[in-house]
Amino acid sequence: MPMETSPKPGMPPGTLTMLILRVLQSxxxxxxxxxxxxxxxxxxxxxxxxxxxxxxxxKMLLKGWVTxxxxxSENNRKVRFYELTKKGREELKDALSDYHRFAQAIRDVLRxx
Amino acid sequence: xxxxxxxxxxxxxxxxFDRDLENEMQFHREMSTGMGHAEFGNLLRLREQARDAWGxxxxxxxxxxxxxxVRMMARSPGFTLMAVMVLAIGIGVNVAAFSVFDMVALRxxxxxxxxxxxxxxxxxxxxxxxxxxxPSFEFYRDNARTLSAxxxxxxxxxxxxxxxxxxxxxxxVTPNYxxxxxxxxxxxxxxxxRVDGAAGSPPVMVIGYGLWQRRFGGDPGVVxxxxxxxxxxxxxxxxxxxxxxxxxGQYPDVWLPMGEQPxxxxxxxxxxxxxxxxxxxxxxxxxxxxxxxxxxxxxxxTGELRxxxxxxxxxxxxxxxxxxxxxxxxxxxxxxxxxxxxxLTFLILAVACGNLGALLLARAVQREREIDIRRAVxxxxxxxxxxxxxxxxxxxxxxxxxGLVLGCAVTRIALxxxxxxxxxxxxxxxxxxxxxxxxxxxxxxxxxxTPALQIARHGRHKxxxxxILVTAQLAGSCVLLIVAGLLVRAAHHALYTNPGFxxxxxxxxxxxxxxxxxPASRAGEYLERMQxxxxxxxxxxxxxxxxxxPLGHAVSYSDAVIQGANVRVYPNWVSPGFFAAMQxxxxxxxxxxxxxxxxxxxxxxxxxxxxxxxxxxGKRVGDGNVKDEVIGVVADAHxxxxxxxxxxxxxxxxxxxxxxxxxxxxxxGGTVENLATAVKSISESLDPQLxxxxxxxxxxxxxxxSQIESVAGAVSLIGLVALSxxxxxxxxxxxxxxxxxxxxxxxxxxxxxxxxxxxxxxxxQFSWPAVIGLAVGTGIAAASSNILRRALYGISNLDxxxxxxxxxxxxAILAVSVVLPARRALxxxxxKALRYQ
Numbered sequence: 001m002p003m004e005t006s007p008k009p010g011m012p013p014g015t016l017t018m019l020i021l022r023v024l025q026s027x028x029x030x031x032x033x034x035x036x037x038x039x040x041x042x043x044x045x046x047x048x049x050x051x052x053x054x055x056x057x058x059k060m061l062l063k064g065w066v067t068x069x070x071x072x073s074e075n076n077r078k079v080r081f082y083e084l085t086k087k088g089r090e091e092l093k094d095a096l097s098d099y100h101r102f103a104q105a106i107r108d109v110l111r112x113x
Numbered sequence: 114x115x116x117x118x119x120x121x122x123x124x125x126x127x128x129x130f131d132r133d134l135e136n137e138m139q140f141h142r143e144m145s146t147g148m149g150h151a152e153f154g155n156l157l158r159l160r161e162q163a164r165d166a167w168g169x170x171x172x173x174x175x176x177x178x179x180x181x182x183v184r185m186m187a188r189s190p191g192f193t194l195m196a197v198m199v200l201a202i203g204i205g206v207n208v209a210a211f212s213v214f215d216m217v218a219l220r221x222x223x224x225x226x227x228x229x230x231x232x233x234x235x236x237x238x239x240x241x242x243x244x245x246x247x248p249s250f251e252f253y254r255d256n257a258r259t260l261s262a263x264x265x266x267x268x269x270x271x272x273x274x275x276x277x278x279x280x281x282x283x284x285x286v287t288p289n290y291x292x293x294x295x296x297x298x299x300x301x302x303x304x305x306x307r308v309d310g311a312a313g314s315p316p317v318m319v320i321g322y323g324l325w326q327r328r329f330g331g332d333p334g335v336v337x338x339x340x341x342x343x344x345x346x347x348x349x350x351x352x353x354x355x356x357x358x359x360x361x362g363q364y365p366d367v368w369l370p371m372g373e374q375p376x377x378x379x380x381x382x383x384x385x386x387x388x389x390x391x392x393x394x395x396x397x398x399x400x401x402x403x404x405x406x407x408x409x410x411x412x413x414x415t416g417e418l419r420x421x422x423x424x425x426x427x428x429x430x431x432x433x434x435x436x437x438x439x440x441x442x443x444x445x446x447x448x449x450x451x452x453x454x455x456x457l458t459f460l461i462l463a464v465a466c467g468n469l470g471a472l473l474l475a476r477a478v479q480r481e482r483e484i485d486i487r488r489a490v491x492x493x494x495x496x497x498x499x500x501x502x503x504x505x506x507x508x509x510x511x512x513x514x515x516g517l518v519l520g521c522a523v524t525r526i527a528l529x530x531x532x533x534x535x536x537x538x539x540x541x542x543x544x545x546x547x548x549x550x551x552x553x554x555x556x557x558x559x560x561x562x563t564p565a566l567q568i569a570r571h572g573r574h575k576x577x578x579x580x581i582l583v584t585a586q587l588a589g590s591c592v593l594l595i596v597a598g599l600l601v602r603a604a605h606h607a608l609y610t611n612p613g614f615x616x617x618x619x620x621x622x623x624x625x626x627x628x629x630x631x632p633a634s635r636a637g638e639y640l641e642r643m644q645x646x647x648x649x650x651x652x653x654x655x656x657x658x659x660x661x662x663p664l665g666h667a668v669s670y671s672d673a674v675i676q677g678a679n680v681r682v683y684p685n686w687v688s689p690g691f692f693a694a695m696q697x698x699x700x701x702x703x704x705x706x707x708x709x710x711x712x713x714x715x716x717x718x719x720x721x722x723x724x725x726x727x728x729x730x731g732k733r734v735g736d737g738n739v740k741d742e743v744i745g746v747v748a749d750a751h752x753x754x755x756x757x758x759x760x761x762x763x764x765x766x767x768x769x770x771x772x773x774x775x776x777x778x779x780x781x782g783g784t785v786e787n788l789a790t791a792v793k794s795i796s797e798s799l800d801p802q803l804x805x806x807x808x809x810x811x812x813x814x815x816x817x818x819s820q821i822e823s824v825a826g827a828v829s830l831i832g833l834v835a836l837s838x839x840x841x842x843x844x845x846x847x848x849x850x851x852x853x854x855x856x857x858x859x860x861x862x863x864x865x866x867x868x869x870x871x872x873x874x875x876x877x878q879f880s881w882p883a884v885i886g887l888a889v890g891t892g893i894a895a896a897s898s899n900i901l902r903r904a905l906y907g908i909s910n911l912d913x914x915x916x917x918x919x920x921x922x923x924x925a926i927l928a929v930s931v932v933l934p935a936r937r938a939l940x941x942x943x944x945k946a947l948r949y950q
Contacts, residue, residue, distance in 0.1 A: 031137055032144045050141060051159050054134065058166035062119050068133075079140045080133065 200512025203465030208520025227438030301351030310372025380630025468842030505561025513553030590839030591890025597832030613750030652783030
């Protein structure tokens with residue numbers, strides 16, 4: 001069975017990782033909260049599918065960008081919290097600067113062409 | 114690196130991590146349903162997707178596939194057993210053949226530094242000598258710096274222990290032989306290079322383990338015992354170990370130090386004679402020296418030797434250095450033979466795999482429903498393909514294990530039958546295991562790949578694939594059958610062909626006069642006296658001189674071209690009574706008269722080849738100034754080429770200067786044993802120093818025949834395997850294909866086709882595969898069997914009977930496998946067959 005984990009059409013590849021890294025920058029969150037946070041912050045435009053969220057988180061764990069710790073959720077359930085590592089912060093910085101560079105380049109083209 | 118460790122942690126703790134994922138997702142689901150969000154997807158599927166990130170999914174799938182494969186195999190044990198058996202035969206034959214090759218050429222001798230042992234032989238662009246003169250050996254030994262040791266072996270005719278009638282095989286070796294091989298005596302000691310063979314030290318000998326058991330009943334007290342060897346006193350100092358490893362795989366019963374040669378052979382100058390090539394030379398490379406470097410040094414030493422002794426060195430001679438730390442030194446001809454055997458055995462595997470592939474394809478039809486279901490629930494073509502390949506690998510693994518067991522069992526039997534050196538064991542080494550692994554993988558690809566691809570693609574071209582399979586199988590089977598047929602024919606031909614001379618009640622007597630320092634004139638007198646004394650022995654019918662006695666140790670021939678054909682001519686030098694003594698009929702003309710010169714007697718085949726349709730008498734042969742006149746033609750008698758039916762013979766009269774090389778043949782009306790006893794007593798009175806080798810030609814002939822018989826037996830067995838594999842495979846494949854068309858046949862019948870029409874249609878489907886397969890197979894066999902020519906005992910490699918037999922057999926099988934199921938199909942109840950599917 002082919003099991004691609006490519007993002008939804010419309011979301012450029014690698015964006016989800018960047019978004020997750022970004023929302024984790026200020027505090028550790030569990031999976032559901034990550035999805036909610038992205039959803040809210042994008043004013044309901046970006047919906048993160050579970051089928052994409054968890055494989056991406058697993059990949060990030062493997063890369064060592066985040067660590068997972070079991071904790072208690074707001075409604076008193078045992079749940080896994082993801083926290084950014086030092087390596088994750090560096091990765092976020094790189095991803096953001098790459099993203100800004102590309103976005104700027106695209107804006108330049110759109111403005112002048 | 115850290116990532117790899119993390120991955121491994123995931124692999125090892127898969128269960129725990131999977132549970133974590135499940136809990137986490139469960140939480141997510143509850144949260145989102147609680148908030149009235151969209152539905153969460155299939156949990157299992159999502160978990161699988163998340164797990165994919167760890168990169169270990171393939172292990173899970175392999176596990177699944179294997180479990181499934183095992184279940185499938187268990188469900189049809191008959192098929193599994195059949196498949197494993199077919200594979201076991203195919204792989205087993207290859208394993209056995211490779212084991213033999215491994216033992217002979219690859220497995221190092223169990224001695225220290227085996228990889229440093231080298232065989233040293235004389236070579237030049239035109240000449241090859243396996244032996245070298247002893248003084249030359251000494252020169253290389255004393256001067257070569259790239260060799261840490263040089264050993265020599267001098268082979269001699271059997272010697273007489275005490276008053277034995279039967280001779281005992283013996284060899285002289287340089288005393289460093291066993292120290293270099295690190296041999297530890299079973300009892301007593303081996304040779305001591307400082308003492309044994311040196312001037313003034315007492316004569317000693319080491320006996321082989323086999324002789325010790327046979328003759329001395331394994332009595333350790335034999336060490337230190339004084340015995341007589343060729344009537345000379347000698348002391349046994351040791352018994353060679355049971356699993357003795359020797360250079361070149363030689364196992365004489367008695368080992369003697371080289372320095373004792375003149376003691377046992379009075380008057381022999383072999384050890385001082387630069388012009389008599391007598392010893393085999395071996396060396397041990399100095400540490401860190403490559404064979405190339407050693408060869409380089411030996412080349413310059415050869416130049417130096419030429420400077421000192423021009424006659425001792427050939428034009429452009431050099432010493433060839435080849436690896437010597439194995440059972441045998443492989444000559445190019447043996448490599449060629451190994452290649453042939455390798456190709457043939459692989460062909461057996463290929464045919465076996467072809468059969469299995471056909472079986473798998475046939476089963477695929479039964480499994481169509483199952484595979485359709487798997488697809489329906491979401492399996493992709495690639496996934497089905499992988500599953501089928503896993504099943505094939507599983508089968509191949511089982512087959513390989515069975516094949517390994519079978520192959521090793523065969524090797525073990527062969528080892529004990531062939532009286533092989535005891536250090537060899539049939540336990541597979543790493544090379545054999547790797548080979549088996551490779552074979553099982555190759556066979557999995559051969560039998561599993563095409564059907565799997567076909568099924569996974571949901572085969573639209575099943576028909577074509579099956580036709581290709583039939584073609585390939587026919588071609589492979591055809592080659593196998595033809596070659597097997599040729600070998601069987603050749604073996605039987607060799608068995609039942611009259612050798613052309615009377616071998617019963619015939620003995621050869623070789624006094625080794627030259628080795629005992631007899632000059633030609635004295636040898637002539639000795640032989641004359643011996644002959645006249647022999648003639649007075651009761652029962653003796655005839656006696657004659659001959660240079661190369663029948664089935665002797667030495668054979669001489671020359672390859673020539675007569676009337677455009679390559680022939681092998683065997684010359685011999687005899688006294689006038691030879692043809693009568695050997696019972697070779699004189700067909701035309703006469704034999705020699707005493708003191709006649711420049712005349713020659715030829716065999717019938719020689720005369721036919723040289724002067725077809727003409728009277729050979731009075732013709733002249735030879736290429737020197739003085740040509741020899743043909744005075745007689747005798748019947749073909751392959752005295753020195755028992756197995757070569759094409760051999761031609763030329764006989765010259767023995768000249769006085771050849772006398773010290775001559776042997777005798779004697780025919781008796783009584784028993785060979787009585788004659789042998791008489792010869793011994795005559796020899797004793799003529800010269801007590803001589804111990805003539807007396808050989809019964811009848812038993813030599815019987816030994817030769819039994820050797821051919823065992824070859825023929827082995828070949829017949831392989832032929833039988835080839836035959837049954839070919840038969841089973843073709844019948845299975847073709848009849849299955851025909852059965853598959855039952856519905857079509859029913860439709861045709863319903864529409865009014867006659868049985869003949871239908872049979873024709875079905876036959877036509879296989880006519881092209883049959884024609885192409887047989888043509889290709891015959892072509893390959895004809896082209897490659899050329900190499901077998903010499904092994905075929907005079908059968909042509911294009912022998913019509915073998916070819917027609919193989920082709921006829923295959924066509925018959927094909928016909929039976931088409932017609933029988935077709936007839937059954939024709940007899941079906943049309944409406945039933947149509948309703949059934």
